[in-house]
Amino acid sequence: MRQFILTGLVTVIMTLTYGQDLKNEDKELIKTEIQRMLKSDQKYRSLLSYGTLRQETADSIKSLSNDEQMKFMMSNKKKLAKNISDSLWTMQNNLDLENIIALEKIVTKYGWPSDNRLGDKISAEVLLFHTPTKKIESMETLLLKEVKEKRMDPNQFGMFVDNMRLKHGKSQLYGTNIEFSRELMKEMPPTVDDIETTNKARREIGLEILKEGEYRTKK
Template sequence: MKQIRHTTASTYFFARFGALWRMCMVEHPRHGGYLAPGGHVREERNEPPEDAAVREAVEESGYRPRLLPAPLPSGYPHPGVAGPWWTVDMGAGPDGRADVRHLHRDHIFVGVVALPYEPQGTPELPVRWVDRDELEVLDTPMDTRVLGAHLFKVIDAAVRPHAAGAPDEELAAELLRRQELDQEVRLLPRAARTPEAMERWKQIDLDNRIWLEQLVAARGWPGISEVGKPAAAALWLLAQHSDPAPDFQRQCRDLLADAILAGEADPHHGALLEDRVRVAQGRPQVYGTQLLADEAGELSPAPIWDAERVEQRRLEVGLEPMQDYLRACRRTAAG
């Protein structure tokens, strides 16, 4: 009797929580315990395995991962192409597609999501993000634990740019110049904020935003290896102050999140811009960085999603505790 074999696809995908990598797992009702998202390839529809891997991830977890090529040796001159990192045959018990034991030829992909607090859909299964230590004690099959442990060791290399951009001192200097202008108008004493000064503030922000839009359109989001940490901070600041262009600011949020994945930007800048975008959309913020003034002028955080865990999230991205942050902001506002 010929062995029944079905084609399946699964995705081990990761996100950065500050400096910490976590892997997305789903609690499977039929198999029990936690697994990487995955399922059958729709061969009757000629579905490619990579499409099935992403589709199953979206359906089961709510996240749409970006698939990664396997890391190549240092110095290899050609870019990799995203595809299965491994193809394995696994025994499977009877299911909805076969009433006897059979084989799953599983195409195993690896991916990332840049915004772990921003799922694209409603998950079909309970979702859990686990770090390397949690994986070792998680209720999960041995093969999942072995592959997951290996991937935690190589995920950094897998998301690094294939060839980092050469340092651009001219661009770094221009970013720092524009940051100086940005801060010059914002640090004016209240008594000096004349109508002429406020008009200059508005014009500087507009000029900076137009320049930033052109930069991003021409070359994407320059990373730390290209412009250095001070200029990378200036780049974030210009995006943070692009409020009059919410669609562009959201684009910057996404580009910055990708740079953080690759280790090319500071996670706490991503947290600040994420909150800025969410509050502008009328949604609860994640990190509690955006403050609103009441009628008496007292500053308090705009609504926070899952406020009970906000301190943990702030710690992960390098932000100070909420009370320290509030105290400093209120002191600055009073001065």
């Protein structure tokens, strides 16, 4: 009985400690690290996306709306030489792996660094979009725990999972991402395999179900 009480007490203490508000010094440390990672996340990616080696040109395009950027990228015929492109991608992929490993350590130690917990607009979720394939499974497991502990927005988690599925040629599970039609040149509702499976998965993480007109299914 005594052992049971002690075990329960330790569990409660650990839960309270892990779930408590972050200390100010921890917040600043985390924000500084995430800002560094966000900068390296785009170090070569913007140049590759816009087919230019001029940072000024890339910055100018990034100032456009998302829709205008997408249309530019779809119509832009400029491409970097293959040897240059391959070299930039190798360097960017290495940075992506370093970033996700660093983010994984932050989440493991402090929990998901949401804007609300940090008290500032940081958008750490942006880093998840470029998770290397070999880290997807471990990050999904880690972040699902954060959703259940109410430290991570379930929609952000759903977007991470759906983005990774789209990246590997699969339909979305949660239906959180608006898709862009190359044929129609406009945004379209998300595509899912089966709406019942999708809505069941959405309920499990605390999202409202998708209604008719809010999704598409493969024919």
